[in-house]
Amino acid sequence: MSRTLHFGRDVLSAPDVDLEDLLNAMSPSEVNLLVDEMAADPDDKHLPASVRTAYKCNKPPTGPLNRDSLINHINEEGIQAPEKEEVVPFEPGTKRGKVFVPKYDEAQLAAIKRTEEIAEATRLDDEEESALSEATVEDLMTLAEILGSNPQEFIMEAYSDPLKYYEPEPPNTTDPVKSIDQVVKNDKELKDLNLNNIATIDEKMFCELFEGLRTNESLVRLSAANCDVNDFAAATLSLAVEHNTSLRSLNLESNRITPDTLAGLFEALAHNANSVVEVHCSNQAQSNMGYRVEARICKAIRQNYNLLKVGLTFEFPEVRDKIEAHLIANIDRLRKERIKKVGVTKNKEWQPAKLLDQETESENGAADEPES
Numbered sequence: 001m002s003r004t005l006h007f008g009r010d011v012l013s014a015p016d017v018d019l020e021d022l023l024n025a026m027s028p029s030e031v032n033l034l035v036d037e038m039a040a041d042p043d044d045k046h047l048p049a050s051v052r053t054a055y056k057c058n059k060p061p062t063g064p065l066n067r068d069s070l071i072n073h074i075n076e077e078g079i080q081a082p083e084k085e086e087v088v089p090f091e092p093g094t095k096r097g098k099v100f101v102p103k104y105d106e107a108q109l110a111a112i113k114r115t116e117e118i119a120e121a122t123r124l125d126d127e128e129e130s131a132l133s134e135a136t137v138e139d140l141m142t143l144a145e146i147l148g149s150n151p152q153e154f155i156m157e158a159y160s161d162p163l164k165y166y167e168p169e170p171p172n173t174t175d176p177v178k179s180i181d182q183v184v185k186n187d188k189e190l191k192d193l194n195l196n197n198i199a200t201i202d203e204k205m206f207c208e209l210f211e212g213l214r215t216n217e218s219l220v221r222l223s224a225a226n227c228d229v230n231d232f233a234a235a236t237l238s239l240a241v242e243h244n245t246s247l248r249s250l251n252l253e254s255n256r257i258t259p260d261t262l263a264g265l266f267e268a269l270a271h272n273a274n275s276v277v278e279v280h281c282s283n284q285a286q287s288n289m290g291y292r293v294e295a296r297i298c299k300a301i302r303q304n305y306n307l308l309k310v311g312l313t314f315e316f317p318e319v320r321d322k323i324e325a326h327l328i329a330n331i332d333r334l335r336k337e338r339i340k341k342v343g344v345t346k347n348k349e350w351q352p353a354k355l356l357d358q359e360t361e362s363e364n365g366a367a368d369e370p371e372s
Contacts, residue, residue, distance in 0.1 A: 176201050183219060184212035192221045196251075199228065206233035213240040213247065223251035225280075231261045238268040241276065249278040253311065257281065259289035262312075266300040269307065280311030287313070294319045302326045308334070 023031070035051055042052045088096045104112070124132070135143075174194055182190045195201065206229060213219065234257045241247065257265075262281055269276050289297075298319045301307060308330055314320045 172196055172198050174198065176205060180205060180209045180212065183209055183216050186212075186216050186218060188218045190219060193219060194221075194223045195227055196223055196225045197227070201227055203230060203233055207236045210237040210240045213237070214243045216244060217246045219247055221249040221251075222247060223249075224255070225251050226254040229255040229257060231256075231258055234261045234265060238265045241265075241274055242268050242271045243273070245273055245275050247274075247276055250276055251280045251311075253280050254283045255281075256285045258284075258286055259293040262289070263293050263296040263300065266297045266304075270300045270304040274304075275306060277306055278309040278311075279307065280309075282312050288315065291316055291319075298322050305330055305333070 026034070041047070044052065088094070090096070132140075172194065176195060176198060179190070179193055179195070183193065201224075206224075206227075210233060213222075229252060234252070234255075237252075238261075241250075262284070265281070266279075268274070269279065294314050294316055297312070297314075301310065301323050308327060310323060310327065314323070
């Protein structure tokens, strides 16, 4: 156990003396002497600033302090003090002082010399450099084989295999004129109409097609992606979907529909008589819709209890979260309705669909058996 020394003496061996009485018995000069001998800590914030160090200045002041005269005196002294003479006077182009010369050992000097020799040996002429810059990959591989380098290493570092070729998708062979005529005449055989990537359809044809959707009762899926659909045609579609009851899926991606027109389309889809459950209209010419339009679309979607899928990019998380929650609620409500249709009631426990089918078959078989 270490023993603490207090003013050079062992604390444990010191007699039991009351320090307060001892300090009261000391004279002021003895107290000052004791303070000077103490090893005061200059960083101790609990001590006053006057006793943190042992340095004391007992010199009496020569007069009152005048700050302005002191600053003026210091400035005059700085101006009148002569500058130090330069050993070498300044002259343009003359290097004064010792020039720094890096020091290398023998190994470093040998390595530098070897590098310079290799660079000198591998330096090419202008004609050779131009020929190498114009050489193809096959020419460089042939040259590497002649020089004896590893061709496999060269391929891994500087050559890549050609891209795998994929056959392009065949063009869309749908006849727009015939398809529009079928929609207008309410052809029962036309269930799915795909007009994707057909650039020959103008605004007038789209308006005629969308006007035919008002009374059409057979078309289920309509896709017109990358067909240059504009606002006027989309507004005609908005008026048509309010009266259509058969359309289930709508795809208008990669067109020129503005955000306000898209908001009007979703408001039309919120009509009670509408049956559209899937809408895709992303990647329009104007991608940034702004909070006002996104909030308008969100309000229209939350009023639509038939919509299950929305293919549209939203910038603001608040709008995305609200739409996602509403679509999940629509899907859950549809699930509950589907469960009720298969025979789930309060008095009957829920069973998987396969067991329900088996139960139905067994009931039908029991009904077909003749009574004994």
